[in-house]
Amino acid sequence: MTVSSATGSVSVPAAIAALPGPFQQHELATVNDTVVRVARLAGEFPWHRHDxxxxxxxxxxxxxxELADRAPVILRPGELFVVPRGIRHRPVADEVAHVLLIERPETAQYGN
Known part of the structure; x- marks a missing residue:
């Protein structure tokens, strides 16, 4: 289920509970030219980059x-980080974590 500001609200905890498995994304909302997605992280995602x-x-x-040729960035609840376009990266979670992603609708999960 995706919502816009005109159609109502969405429960992030309910969307998280409905995720089918690690690294499966669910689109929560469309905001201007971006989408908000939620995903469960567990283990290592493949290295990739985006345009x-x-x-x-x-x-x-x-x-x-983890970022190519840079120190990894550790995120805890309430913290955010922007991976600049073109940088090889991968999220890694030693234990289950959940993330909100804000990106363009055409952003491919496994990169370009």
Missing amino acids: EDELFLCWDGTFRV
Whole structure:
């Protein structure tokens, strides 16, 4: 279920509970030219890059965003980080964590 500001609200905890498994995204809302997605992180996601920036907002748990040729960024609940376009990266969660992603609708999960 996706909502816009005109159609109502969405429960992030309910959307998280409905996620089918690790790294499966669910689109929550469309905002201007972006979408808000939620995903469960568990383990290592493959290395990839995007042609656009990607925002990670830690909802719960703790995870890190590993970056090519840079120190990893550790995110805890309420913290966010923007991966600049073109940077190879991957999220890694040693234990289950949940993330909100803000990106363009055409952003491919596994990169360009």
